[in-house]
Amino acid sequence: MDFTPTPKQTRWRDRVAAFMAEHVHPAEHRFHEEVASGDRWQPLPLVEELKAKARAAGLWNLFMPPSHLAPVHDFAFDGPGLTNVEYALAAEETGRVVWAPEVFNCSAPDTGNMEVLLRFGDAAQQEQWLRPLMGGTIRSAFLMTEPAVASSDATNIETRIARDGDHYVINGRKWWSSATGDPRCKVAILMGKTDPAAEVHRQQSMILVPLDTPGVTVKRMLTVFGYDDAPHGHGEVVLKDVRVPAANLLLGEGRGFEIAQGRLGPGRIHHCMRAIGMAERALELLIDRISSRVAFGKPIAHYSVWDERIATARIDIDMTRLLCLKAADAMDRSGNQAARAEIAMIKVAAPRMAGRIIDWAIQAHGGAGVSQDTPLAEFYAIARALRIADGPDEVHERTIARIEMKKRRAARAEP
Structure with a gap:
């Protein structure tokens, strides 16, 4: 067995490591100064500056899978299409600094949400949400975990997604909804029940919820051992009679x-x-x-x-x-x-x-x-x-x- 990294794996790892050494590590003190000054829940000028540099250097959306692995509806996606192995070595380098993944537009939950939209979104959903996410101009959230049930078993999820004509009406409470503290967070992918009477693994669906929809309330930001992760954050979100177009459903009912x-x-x-x-x-x-x-x-x-x-x-x-x-x-x-x-x-x-x-x-x-x-x-x-x-x-x-x-x-x- 040959464990030697391929030239491509080495090239991408070394490019990310060099960018980290030149731009990210020297800026760690400035990052914490910016978080501590002014409104802690606003995007940081430093990160925006470094995002522009990373994108100009071609170090952008590194996690996006090769296009042949997903239907993209002729969507021109902005990324090198690295394999999981190729991305692994680069991601290890970004893990050295907590906030570094965002610099390369590779931070959670955006990475997972972009992959969902790439693999399962239709052309209109990709145009409306995937394009700005890939451009790094908005953020997104993933609303799955709930405080009232043991979410380690996702069949417990209680949030209701009920069809009403050309809309779905959503009611429920979610938490650990990462990125909801960021004012750039514009959309969430939410998992809830469309048919509680269906077979247990066909009850759930996923739907796109713009966060400015009436009835969506971020109640509070949660801390992890005292860290609130500003300006990113992890919110508790209440959804009360939230109406979104039926076209926002991903893939179909029961496909969650x-x-x-x-x-x-x-x-x-x-x-x-x-x-x-x-x-x-x-x-x-x-x-x-x-x-x-x-x-x-x-x-x-x-x-x-x-x-x-x-x-x-x-x-x-x-x-x-x-x-x-x-x-x-x-x-x-x-x-x-x-x-x-x-x-x-x-x-x-x-x-x-x-x-x-x-x-x-x-x-x-x-x-x-x-x-x-x-x-x-x-x-x-x-x-x-x-x-x-x-x-x-x-x-x-x-x-x-x-x-x-x-x-x-x-x-x-x-x-």
Whole structure:
């Protein structure tokens, strides 16, 4: 087996890494200054400047799949059409800075929403919403999780999408609706029930909801271990008698789970790619810190516990990267559904690995590690939240276990 990256994979990874080194890393302090000054819920001039530079450099919409993989209705989409494997190495680089993915128009939930519109939207939906999303002029939200039910089982979702002539009327409450704090967030893809009496996986549908529609209210912004992620944010959204045109329905009634499988697979491993980047940076910060600090008469690096942690971190990062690339390759070769075991495995492994290494880096920094003076505390909050986002660990472990048991039953020729 040849694990050497191809020239194309290396080229895109190195281009993104060079842009990060020249433009993003030097601007981290300015980013936090801009967030802290004025209205925290307004777009930041820095990010807009860097978006223009990234687009001019051809580093834009890197996640968009090759056009032959989706019907695009003659839609000219703006992106290099990288495979999942090609994008994985580039996404790892952007994961080193929490806000960097937006610079390349590769931030969630826009990435997943753009893929939904690309794969499942009709020509009118693509023209109205995909075009400005790909241009980076608007943001979008994904409204799936609900506070009143265990959303790890999406069949529990209660939000109602009821047909009324040429419209659908939506009633429900959603939360963890990322990007709803951003004034540029103009549209949401919402999952709800169109037919509660149908077979359990045919009850749900997805529909486009412009956020300026009467009856849509962002009640509050939620925090993750105290981080509100301004100006992006994660909102709790109430929908009361929200009327949208029937043409806003995606793909058809009862197709919600089908769309969700197409959306969540890539999104899950995008998170994992970026988590690997966070872990790499945490390890670098750990080594720099223990090399520069003295405790009890000698550099901290001379205490053997750090040898063990550094070695374990390198082993775990490299193993996780290989598993992530395996999942990406399986998706490229066989599709998201066929790769569901690999996707589930990396979704469990990557956040756990990143959280453990970030925790060691925090320990090495002492009080500085939990302060705003390093990115480690925010990294930790993200890595921990990723063990819940896009399905908790237990759901993915259940998927893996069931696939393994099915394989074993088949091998024993059991009924």
